[in-house]
Amino acid sequence: MNSHIIEELSKLTASGLRRTLKLVEGPQGTSVRIDGQEVILLCSNDYLGLANHPAVKEAAIKAIEEYGFGAGASRLVSGNMEPHIILEERIKLFKRAEAVLLFNSGYNANLGCISAIADRHTDIFSDKLNHASIVDACILSRANVKRYPNRDIESLEGMLKASKSRKKLIITDGVFSMDGTIAPLPQIVPLLDRYGATLIIDDAHATGVLGKGGRGTLEHFGIKHPSVIQMGTLGKALGSFGAFIAGSAELIDLLISKARPFIFTTALPPSVCAAATKAIDLVEENPYLIKNLSDNISFMREGLKDAGLDTMGSLTQIIPIFVGKAEKTMEASKKLLERGVFIQGIRPPTVPEDTSRLRLTVMATHSKADLTQALNSIKEVFNG
Numbered sequence: 154m155n156s157h158i159i160e161e162l163s164k165l166t167a168s169g170l171r172r173t174l175k176l177v178e179g180p181q182g183t184s185v186r187i188d189g190q191e192v193i194l195l196c197s198n199d200y201l202g203l204a205n206h207p208a209v210k211e212a213a214i215k216a217i218e219e220y221g222f223g224a225g226a227s228r229l230v231s232g233n234m235e236p237h238i239i240l241e242e243r244i245k246l247f248k249r250a251e252a253v254l255l256f257n258s259g260y261n262a263n264l265g266c267i268s269a270i271a272d273r274h275t276d277i278f279s280d281k282l283n284h285a286s287i288v289d290a291c292i293l294s295r296a297n298v299k300r301y302p303n304r305d306i307e308s309l310e311g312m313l314k315a316s317k318s319r320k321k322l323i324i325t326d327g328v329f330s331m332d333g334t335i336a337p338l339p340q341i342v343p344l345l346d347r348y349g350a351t352l353i354i355d356d357a358h359a360t361g362v363l364g365k366g367g368r369g370t371l372e373h374f375g376i377k378h379p380s381v382i383q384m385g386t387l388g389k390a391l392g393s394f395g396a397f398i399a400g401s402a403e404l405i406d407l408l409i410s411k412a413r414p415f416i417f418t419t420a421l422p423p424s425v426c427a428a429a430t431k432a433i434d435l436v437e438e439n440p441y442l443i444k445n446l447s448d449n450i451s452f453m454r455e456g457l458k459d460a461g462l463d464t465m466g467s468l469t470q471i472i473p474i475f476v477g478k479a480e481k482t483m484e485a486s487k488k489l490l491e492r493g494v495f496i497q498g499i500r501p502p503t504v505p506e507d508t509s510r511l512r513l514t515v516m517a518t519h520s521k522a523d524l525t526q527a528l529n530s531i532k533e534v535f536n537g
């Protein structure tokens with residue numbers, strides 16, 4: 154067995170696809186220490202700077218004092234505690250949803266929700282750039298999966314028209330995690346009633362970010378539709394950990410009985426829920442967080458464009474810098490790190506072959522000085 158493992162590893166090394174872990178010393182922030190060197194952090198999903206926010210930490214500490222650390226069991230056994238319920242109620246208000254169910258991560262939420270509602274009689278229409286967790290969930294569901302080209306509504310409609318299934322499920326990322334583009338919901342939502350389809354939006358990168366109140370892609374477009382299912386994560390802009398599905402009361406009831414990644418796993422620690430609840434309060438009470446993020450996004454994107462770099466049509470806090478080849482991308486990332494700027498390179502299988510890129514993410518808490526310094530280093534590395 155081990156010789157197969159070694160062989161597999163050398164193949165990865167040879168194709169420049171071997172991954173290694175970088176150690177970040179200390180908490181998440183606009184800058185972090187790596188190997189003792191202070192670097193500007195431009196690849197965290199902690200978009201609002203809440204992961205190390207004093208009020209979020211205090212909420213978690215208080216919950217540990219009151220409820221202890223572990224939940225001890227799955228929610229259906231004896232792990233269902235007050236902080237879980239309080240958080241679900243808080244998300245319901247925030248998302249203006251009928252019902253909400255927590256999952257232990259976004260990966261699990263997609264796996265659980267999609268495999269619970271789709272089966273071998275379902276046609277799933279999935280955007281080609283959807284997150285890996287959606288791809289895996291589709292396989293697990295045993296549904297017929299049809300992948301449409303990224304944000305291509307004509308192709309999607311053609312596939313819906315051709316489908317003979319009574320159960321049609323469209324799945325799209327709200328914000329595409331490696332491109333920073335936004336799903337064209339104003340064109341997708343009218344297809345639901347026309348073709349009797351259900352829509353799941355993965356708002357991992359839109360929760361706490363898009364829309365005036367950070368409620369996600371539907372708020373961004375001003376769309377209300379009662380049957381749309383929304384997934385959101387608590388570990389990105391909300392600085393905590395875990396995820397949720399928001400939808401109808403019947404959907405949530407079904408998930409409680411059928412979603413295996415909900416049923417067969419230990420409940421989130423209560424402190425994690427208390428931290429997420431506080432983070433949602435902070436987003437609602439401090440509109441400047443989203444405003445600062447939005448200002449920083451424009452500043453960075455325009456700066457990169459002025460430097461002649463290709464940001465691949467990004468409109469959000471996720472700003473790719475297109476490179477192409479995997480090795481060249483990792484080289485650029487390394488050179489930037491030497492100059493005190495941490496931007497992770499992204500390569501296959503996370504993105505398609507020859508579309509490797511640096512995936513830069515800005516935070517609400519970055520200062521203009523941080524961003525200017527980063528821009529100067531980026532120009533040095535790319536333009537010499």
Ligand SMILES: *Cc1c(COP(=O)(O)O)cnc(C)c1O
Binds near residue numbers: 258387
């Ligand atoms: C990060 C991400 C997930 C997974 O969420 P986790 O809570 O980190 O497991 C799912 N979908 C998308 C689009 C993501 O970017």
